[in-house]
Amino acid sequence: TAHRLLTTLQTRQFVHFDPVNALWFVGRQTFSVGLAYGQRQSVLAPALPLLRLLRDLTRETANIGIVDDGAIVLMGQIESREIVRAIGRTGGRAPLFGSAMGKAILSTYREEDVHALLKQAGLPRTTSAGPEALLEELALVRERGYAVDEHEFSQGLRCVASPVRDRRNEAIAAVSVSGLAARLTLERLPVVGAQVVDVALRLSQSLAGRER
Numbered sequence: 001t002a003h004r005l006l007t008t009l010q011t012r013q014f015v016h017f018d019p020v021n022a023l024w025f026v027g028r029q030t031f032s033v034g035l036a037y038g039q040r041q042s043v044l045a046p047a048l049p050l051l052r053l054l055r056d057l058t059r060e061t062a063n064i065g066i067v068d069d070g071a072i073v074l075m076g077q078i079e080s081r082e083i084v085r086a087i088g089r090t091g092g093r094a095p096l097f098g099s100a101m102g103k104a105i106l107s108t109y110r111e112e113d114v115h116a117l118l119k120q121a122g123l124p125r126t127t128s129a130g131p132e133a134l135l136e137e138l139a140l141v142r143e144r145g146y147a148v149d150e151h152e153f154s155q156g157l158r159c160v161a162s163p164v165r166d167r168r169n170e171a172i173a174a175v176s177v178s179g180l181a182a183r184l185t186l187e188r189l190p191v192v193g194a195q196v197v198d199v200a201l202r203l204s205q206s207l208a209g210r211e212r
Helices: 002-011 028-058 100-106 111-121 131-144 189-208
Strands: 015-018 023-026 061-068 071-078 093-095 147-150 157-165 171-180
Touching: 002 015, 028 061, 028 071, 028 171, 028 189, 061 100, 071 100, 093 100, 100 131, 100 147, 100 157, 100 171, 111 131, 157 189, 171 189
Parallel strands: none
Antiparallel strands: 015 023, 061 071, 061 171, 071 093, 147 157, 157 171
8 A cells, every 4th residue: 555655656756766775765746845835934924914914904804825726825814803804714715817816916927928827727707807808907907006806706805915026026925905895995995905015015025135
């Protein structure tokens, strides 16, 4: 049984077999997974105090997520203190094209890369806009610095997100605020959007080791 498990791991490059010494070693895929975990932790640690700040400024739930296999994965969350609030499951997934965090990160991609992702994954059923409308929305996100999810991922909730960049200026994550649409109104969006952008900028500069 152990040998069957090892040979399965070998085919997926999680382990390596040395036939000369008849020994098994950790493979490169295991190293890649461990490295990815370390990168995620290095983003989450400095993000948490900023998420608490964002929660206190907006009184809504603050989140951070990363891209994984064509979807947004929720890495961390600081819940709102309101009785009725938006709560996500850490590790939960959301579509790139149907979430504010996804669209915030997509806004940093080249248009041809967005087209390639659209061709590969398509638009989620919860998104009524077509590809051209989505590209126009991403252009607006680039201009104002934040994306908005209008009940696309969860009915009755509105979400505002901005991308987080590393020292190479690549978007590696996104921070967001999510709450009831009745509370997170359209009138509040410019103010909340600016607060989300500011926190995303602070986190980006922290990750890049630059002064604000």
